[in-house]
Amino acid sequence: KKISDSQIETLIFAHRGSSGTHPENTMVAFQEAFHVGANGIELDVHLTKDGEVVVIHDEKVDRTTNGTGFVHEKTLNELKQLDAGGWYSNYLKGETIPTLNEVLEWISDKKLLLNIELKNDILQYEGLEEKVIQLVHIHGLSTSVIISSFNHYSLVKVKQLDKEIEIAVLTYDILYQPWKYVKSIGASALHCNKSFAFSNMISQAQQQIPIRVYTINDELEMKQILLKGLSALITDFPKKAIQLKSTLLK
Numbered sequence: 001k002k003i004s005d006s007q008i009e010t011l012i013f014a015h016r017g018s019s020g021t022h023p024e025n026t027m028v029a030f031q032e033a034f035h036v037g038a039n040g041i042e043l044d045v046h047l048t049k050d051g052e053v054v055v056i057h058d059e060k061v062d063r064t065t066n067g068t069g070f071v072h073e074k075t076l077n078e079l080k081q082l083d084a085g086g087w088y089s090n091y092l093k094g095e096t097i098p099t100l101n102e103v104l105e106w107i108s109d110k111k112l113l114l115n116i117e118l119k120n121d122i123l124q125y126e127g128l129e130e131k132v133i134q135l136v137h138i139h140g141l142s143t144s145v146i147i148s149s150f151n152h153y154s155l156v157k158v159k160q161l162d163k164e165i166e167i168a169v170l171t172y173d174i175l176y177q178p179w180k181y182v183k184s185i186g187a188s189a190l191h192c193n194k195s196f197a198f199s200n201m202i203s204q205a206q207q208q209i210p211i212r213v214y215t216i217n218d219e220l221e222m223k224q225i226l227l228k229g230l231s232a233l234i235t236d237f238p239k240k241a242i243q244l245k246s247t248l249l250k
């Protein structure tokens with residue numbers, strides 16, 4: 001069945017960049033997402049020992065670099081010595097852990113949304129919210145940034161510090177009438193996992209608030225999400241999602 005353009009409004013967000021094809025949370029993964037035409041990028045941030053905001057998923061560097069140990073026990077200089085691409089492919093050796101500042105600088109002249117996920121649900125990082133907000137403002141990006149976290153206390157703090165910046169509730173759980181909770185903490189959207197997106201509660205929820213679903217990599221699931229018209233689909237394979245979206249529009 002052919003559907004008209006206006007019926008698919010689902011934006012494609014590249015999860016940790018184009019992390020299905022490039023090493024996650026590195027500049028090459030973000031560049032690839034931009035190159036294939038993603039609408040937005042999702043990335044994860046932690047604080048270093050010397051208080052710099054860096055882009056990496058785990059609390060430790062072990063899985064995605066050639067180093068070992070906690071991000072918060074290393075200085076930025078120490079982290080910058082690590083290789084963040086070689087674990088993924090020999091060809092991409094030499095990638096480093098980006099700072100949030102570097103990503104914001106790169107994105108500032110591009111038409112790309114940026115979802116910054118504060119990774120402070122396991123470890124708490126003193127001052128992370130203030131630092132992220134300050135960086136976003138330095139680059140004049142407060143209208144194209146969405147801040148999310150599994151730590152909802154942190155989201156409330158972000159909102160208290162900056163009323164303008166968009167916050168989004170990130171959850172694994174199936175919440176009852178999540179729009180009420182989302183609105184009650186000053187958030188404007190729900191970032192949910194696929195069990196909620198594929199549940200029969202989704203249609204009521206999407207009428208109330210924008211719903212962005214993570215992490216959809218399977219083509220059939222992508223198609224279902226696109227046809228439901230959720231606000232965004234967060235995927236490791238943005239190119240595949242964009243191609244599928246254009247096929248559905250033909």
Ligand code: G3P
Pocket residue numbers: 015042044057117148170191214215234
């Ligand atoms: O922000 C959506 C998604 O990134 C949350 O899970 O573990 O991939 O950061 P995770």
Ligand code: MG
Pocket residue numbers: 042043044117
């Ligand atoms: Mg994330």
